Amino acid sequence: xxxxxxxxxxxxxxxxxxxxxxxxxxxxxxxxxxxxxxxxxxxxxxxxxxxxxxxxxxxxxxxxxxxxxxxxxxxxxxxxxxxxxxxxxxxxxxxxxxxxxxxxxxxxxxxxxxxxxxxxxxxxxxxxxxxxxxxxxxxxxxxxxxxxxxxxxxxxxxxxxxxxxxxxxxxxxxxxxxxxxxxxxxxxxxxxxxxxxxxxxxxxxxxxxxxxxxxxxxxxxxxxxxxxxxxxxxxxxxxxxxxxxxxxxxxxxxxxxxxxxxxxxxxxxxxxxxxxxxxxxxxxxxxxxxxxxxxxxxxxxxxxxxxxxxxxxxxxxxxxxxxxxxxxxxxxxxxxxxxxxxxxxxxxxxxxxxxxxxxxxxxxxxxxxxxxxxxxxxxxxx
Numbered sequence: 001x002x003x004x005x006x007x008x009x010x011x012x013x014x015x016x017x018x019x020x021x022x023x024x025x026x027x028x029x030x031x032x033x034x035x036x037x038x039x040x041x042x043x044x045x046x047x048x049x050x051x052x053x054x055x056x057x058x059x060x061x062x063x064x065x066x067x068x069x070x071x072x073x074x075x076x077x078x079x080x081x082x083x084x085x086x087x088x089x090x091x092x093x094x095x096x097x098x099x100x101x102x103x104x105x106x107x108x109x110x111x112x113x114x115x116x117x118x119x120x121x122x123x124x125x126x127x128x129x130x131x132x133x134x135x136x137x138x139x140x141x142x143x144x145x146x147x148x149x150x151x152x153x154x155x156x157x158x159x160x161x162x163x164x165x166x167x168x169x170x171x172x173x174x175x176x177x178x179x180x181x182x183x184x185x186x187x188x189x190x191x192x193x194x195x196x197x198x199x200x201x202x203x204x205x206x207x208x209x210x211x212x213x214x215x216x217x218x219x220x221x222x223x224x225x226x227x228x229x230x231x232x233x234x235x236x237x238x239x240x241x242x243x244x245x246x247x248x249x250x251x252x253x254x255x256x257x258x259x260x261x262x263x264x265x266x267x268x269x270x271x272x273x274x275x276x277x278x279x280x281x282x283x284x285x286x287x288x289x290x291x292x293x294x295x296x297x298x299x300x301x302x303x304x305x306x307x308x309x310x311x312x313x314x315x316x317x318x319x320x321x322x323x324x325x326x327x328x329x330x331x332x333x334x335x336x337x338x339x340x341x342x343x344x345x346x347x348x349x350x351x352x353x354x355x356x357x358x359x360x361x362x363x364x365x366x367x368x369x370x371x372x373x374x375x376x377x378x379x380x381x382x
Contacts, residue, residue, distance in 0.1 A: 012258075013258070013259055016056050018056065019058050019175060020058075020059045020166055020169055020179070020242075021044075021178075021179045024064075024181065024182060024183070028040070029064055029071070034067070035068075036095065036096075038099070041103050042106075043253045044254065045107060046253060049104075052141075057175075059143070059173055060100070060143060060146065062145055064096050065088070065089045065150060069087070069089055072091045072092060073087065073088055089150030093147070093150075096145075100145050110143070111143050111144070112144050114130070114137075114145065115149035115151075116165070116169075123321070124320075125321040127172065131173065132366070148165055163180060163232070164236065166178060170240070170244075171237065171273075174277065176272065176273055178233070180245065180247070181247065181248075182246055182249055185247055185248040186263055187230070188214065190214065203265070203267075204234070205268050207235050212228075214227075234246075239270055240277065240280075241272040241276035241277075244266070247264035247265075248264075281374060281375075285323065286323045286324050286325040288316030288317060289313075289314075289315040290306070290313070290339075290370075291314075291331075292329070293311075295309075296310020297328050297329070300334070300335075300372075301377065303372060305370060305371045306369050307353075307354055307368055308357065311349075312329075314343060319343075320342055321339070321340075336375075336376055337375035337376060340365075340366045341365065346369060354368075
């Protein structure tokens, strides 16, 4: 069984740089009354404040808008139509955002709401835009509260569960830890409610078919995710260099409890987030080419972003978020990256300073044509 392993530096949050915490509906909303579990939420806020005090960035991926809206609108616990779900989300989202602002504000923390759909990660341009927004919020010390935009999402453009959404958010922000707060304390060899011989796995070093076969289905009327979606989330997160934990979330301070050794299953990451991201970018087929001047080549070798001023030539047709090849003055291939401008825009701003972009394009743009986090240099020229 490729499941249990020796204790690993990836487990725990003590050395985490950026943490994504997923909160399920059943944790936030009382199943019987449909009201917010305010005391539990205040405990979570204490945990977030604890992490922020040590310099760890925190992103919360929160379910609960539909579950909370059910109670407000008196829709009960039955199956909702798409329109009812969207109405419940619209109603519940207001109360949910206000609750987070209140409990985190009590600790001097600012919050920002980010609503997304599957299209925001499937479309590279929208993916880069959402990543830039999240990065800016984090750089300003804000705690982003991310949820699926259930008011507009349909089956074709939805994640369908916040486990997968949380994993995608972890990949987007380059998190090194993802914690799924659940109604179970980890992954078991079988359903512990049905099999008394089931054993919880402390660590999973590799997600094998055997591990995937251990996953079950959802058990809560308010939640859509089950163990199967959590294991799928783990595959996404760990392949991007982010370790993931499944732990019981109903205790008053779930993150503090996890740090003190509460039961959990840790899925170990493959490498680190930055290396995984660079490998993903390097594997893409370029849509165009940017020829750079000697100054830009020197700057990129020093780990800096590519500014429009350093671009001498633009070849091909590409859109925002597309991969482009980077070449030096002699045509030598230097690497590739994801562009923040279309080929037409790049041609207009090539060779110009960043403070000239607005005058050239007619609207303010991003200072870098390719941000250093979206840039991969060939090892031979780094």
